[in-house]
């Protein structure tokens with residue numbers, strides 16, 4: 370068990386508890402985080418679940434997988 374802070378584009382913070390082994394998408398859905406639609410249920414077919422992970426937090430989450438990178442290439446927000 371741990372906690373994670375989701376920050377919306379408008380700066381609103383949501384600090385939620387999570388269990389190890391769940392995806393960020395599932396944690397966001399379980400806690401009703403606005404803006405995480407996750408239309409395909411996490412099978413890398415829609416790109417509506419993506420989040421922006423800052424700096425050293427990538428060391429905790431790990432980088433995006435090849436499937437995730439291909440899906441993110443289709444999103445206009447990605448730089």
Ligand code: FES
Pocket residue numbers: 394406407408409410411412413414415416417418419440
């Ligand atoms: S929920 Fe569809 S790509 Fe993540």
